[in-house]
Amino acid sequence: MTDYDILREEILELFAPLASAASAERSRQAGSRLADAERQLRAGKLTVLVCGECKRGKSRLVNALLEDPGLCPVDTYYATNLVSVISYGPDERIDVTLDTGARSLITREEIARYAGENGNPHNTAGARLLTVVTPNPRLSSGLLLADTPGVGGVYQAHTATTMEFLPQADVVVFVVDATQPMTESELRFLRRVAGMLDSADGGDDGLLCVLTKTDVVADLTEILANTREKLNELTPGVGQSIPLVAVSSRAKLQYLTDRDPEDLELSNFPALETALWSMLARRRCTALLGAALTALDEGLTAVLEPLDTERAVLVDTPGVGSVNAQAQQERLAALSSSDAAWRLELEAEFARLSERLHRQARDGLDEVWQRFDAEYLHDDAFLYDPDSLVGQLESDAALTVGAVREQAVHRAAEIQRDFEARNGLELRRREFAVAAELPVPPVRILGAVGGDTAASTDRLPQIVESALSGAGVGAALGGPVPGVGTVALGLIGLVVGAWSGYLTVQQQSVSDDRRTRRQDLRTALGSVRRSQEERVDTALTELLQELSRTVLRELGSRLGEERERIRTTLERTAAAAAATAEESTVRREAIDRKREPLLRVRERVEALTAQVRALYEKAGG
Template sequence: MNDLEHLRDDSIALIDQVTAALGDELPAASATMLAGCRDRLRHARYHLVVCGEFRQGKSSLLNALVERPGLFPVDIDVTTSVVTVLQWAERDTATVHFAEDPDDPEASRPPLPVDLADLPAYVTEQGNPGNEKRVSLLVLGAPLEQLTPGLVLVDTPGIGSVNPAHTAATRAFLPRADALIFVSSVLEPVTTAELDFLAGALAQCPTVLVTITQADKVVEPEPVVEAARNRIAEVAGRPPGELTVLPVSALRKFDALEDGDPELLDGSGFPALERHLWGALAGTVGGLRIDGELETVTALLDGAAAPVAIELAGLVEDSFGELDAELKASRTAAEKLRGAGQRWRRTARDDLDRAARPVRDQLSSDFDRIVDEFRRSLDSDDALTDPAAVVRQVSDQIVDAGSRAATDLRRAVDEVAERHATQLEIELTLPTVDPDGPALSGAPDGTAPPAGDFTPPHRAKQTSFAAFRTSWAGGMAYGGAGTLIGAAAGSFVPVVGTIVGGILGGVIGQLTGWFAGRREARLQAERQRRQDQVGALRSHVLPMLDSARRRAERQLTYQVKDYADALLLALDNQLDAQAEAYAMTERRLVEARSRGVHERKLRIAQLEERLGVYAGLQERVDATRSRARRLTHRSPDGPAN
């Protein structure tokens, strides 16, 4: 078990302790938020994209990484032609997803469960030449220990593929991948195409690991590794020391597992690869996710402690009148907001629609530009000498337009979400206790009993905007509404839609549908006269562009709706938590006011003890958050700084 797994499990156990310790003091809406934190940690997914050129050993590396020989087809004459996702499941499963037929979208095939033995017929160039079966994705499930921490492997077809949809799919994954393993071979120097791809990957993906496969084929792989590291550093403009380039041998790993040879296993390079991978994931997305969820726990602890603290303040200071007035004002404001629910919900949706308009306009403008540039390219020499390059450029531009729209939309929606959450938040200022203030009538020594440190240490508010922010952001990023967004991707399956977003998911699915089985996409200039070549390009690409535009705009509309639904749900939860907290505080004050002097003294002691429990829980949360932050400040293969 790696450090990230330990931290995740400890965080989940801590949330369970908080839930049990708070009991009835935790409002139902806050309990739901706390359960959401737990679920997101338990079901967190880390998407590892594996890519490289054809026949560089990607499938062998994947099989060795999960220690399952033959799971991914491996043969000297076999090349993968379909994006494949591998995730944990209780039993072996395989589901083939098909792209829609652009000529007849209604006739598209539903997902097809298949046996693992039948996979080559769908996912290899040999079994499915030119992707004539219109396969868009293969989703594998397997009960593999290596996947239990939430690792999801995304195996992409070779970069530089003759099918533009393959390269487009790989490029779309990059900025949304948690980590990327690039596969090159010790038998061949790093090519120009590989270097160009890696330069872009390093700029977009938080973690890029380069593996030099088939290390067993040479006596000493280090010179090859260093040469690759230096060439990549030169192209990417990075110091060589910042790049992780590792030699690996799938053959040695399987031999080591069979013979039980730990020294040979270490020599295979895979233990080092796994340490770097999980260290990098912990230092980027993993530690930050856990810290974000525990920030929500802190806010919920503060919110649950507030009614206890307010009751204690009333008893110590005998300030029930002041507290009643404060509480009444806050409850009135909250009830007014809840009563105006239809109005603010409509306003929130309208604001989201307005925020999406510039994104929609920019998307349309981007497609206009792509069409204009394509028309101009028809008069260039490339249309005759390298028509495939023209098509690849168009598909890449489509992916860039979709990626930009997805990023801009998310940024705009986050601004709307924060604005509305702040507007719906009602502050309830907590009083502080003056130990030298008025004596509690009847106190034996004429002084007020010690109040203790009962003010929530992180914020003096009854509500939890931090909880809203984290649950909203977490839901959209790796759960919750993310599933809805993926599902809205039409013919492209939810698994990929969730990873790359609805807009890109729909665009990639559209490209897959256009290129699948279309041999005419591989236009050969030497077989046609120029006018036929240009005409074929025009008749093929312009309808694709038109269809891709409609799909992207439709997915943007779906995504805005999903964002709106998720936002309104999060805002409702915030209002519910406020209302429950106010009701709980009011009940406490009513009961406290009715207590006699002796009962008040006993109650004060109970409340101080209770707040001590809260303080102890918060100390543990703070300590666990410190561990998460230390993970983000260490080298992937070394101790925390």
């Protein structure tokens, strides 16, 4: 087991005794929140998205990474329009989804019939999505790996799917080919991704560039230098920080057969795995372990505070009983009378957020279409290849929408945290190192109280399936926010669906004049732009409304937990004040017996927090 696996298991062991104590102390809200946090840690997955243009060695790289040589078919030609989503399960199960929506269980031997161009030329089988659940130990800690058929290639709809999902991936592995310099389309893709990462919190830690096929290159130094130079030019401050690792997947697969150390050294996979697992380790510390430890600490405070207050009264600590009772009464009254006010306050904040994000989305789409007019229409590669042009427009728009969607979710979490701080809901939280330095992610904060958040963590198959069906990737929104999966922010099919109008115009035109072609394109795609803007505007409104409702539910739960704690404290304070000396002694001993195991849990939480911080720092954080 890895250090992460050990820490995860030790943290999970603390939930049962604390949940039992919460139940015994009638702290229902605290128990519900602990159950949510435990499910989140047990089911928590981190997603690695492997992408790049066609014929770059992505599938062979995935096989080598998972040390499973025959998993993903490796063809001489590009793969079909098929995304392979691979995750852990105790028993292997493989199914394929077709364009018709039908799903079929298949064997490993049948994968090539759907996923490879040789077995499924031109995707005549209508394959859309391959889902593989396999007992591979490299996936056992919650890693979900998505192998994509190729951005910027033949399947433009999938390019847009990849781009829209990018902001939600924990790590993006972009694969380039050592046998040829990076193409302009590859640089264009990376430029968009680097720009997105530059504007995201901690975004420069989410992209890894892998140079494959190094075993067939005579002079690797030159191609490495050329690739690094192009990466450095992408975006100032971001391109320079993108790790670049050169590998030979063939050598790694050969090593798995002969166990020759020279093959492993030639493959350079140890360097790749160090870079990738370090990125994932940092994300695991913040998104999974840190969130769970914070939830445990909050649960401990909710259960211990009423016991501590009652004990102080029983031992007749001077002034504590009356001061605490008065403060708690005032606090309860303030919380009970402010329902309408805080709801109006939150609605106003979300209205301001809505205005800002709508403006950002419109500005982002304006940039896409300005680029279309100023750059793409003057590039013969697009001007004389309409399909590539449409695919590029879809990709740019999808990335813009995905980034805005992620900002909406993150900003909703910030609104909630700010509200808690302003209204004293954070007063019960102790200074907690892992929470302060390793922020709790929105996925925990926005989880529905008592809801089945675990089911939403494994959402990539639904995202891809929805996107490739032409309905957009609305399911991508269903991760941290229950119910938002119905919001269709996807743009796939929107441009393509309107493309037939341009094809008709083009077929009627016999002129090769570039100016005429440009005008034809502007005319045909003008209505597409308007329709696109309207759809995004409507979908963003729906998303923000659902986020607002989710935050209101979460804050309502927190306020309910606070009221519950205060009432329990007041009841026990009153009972303690009225108790006889003999009753006080008996009750104090009972409280001490309850506090003892809880204090041990707290000590363990603090020790594990220090270990998580150390793991984060060890991983380069």
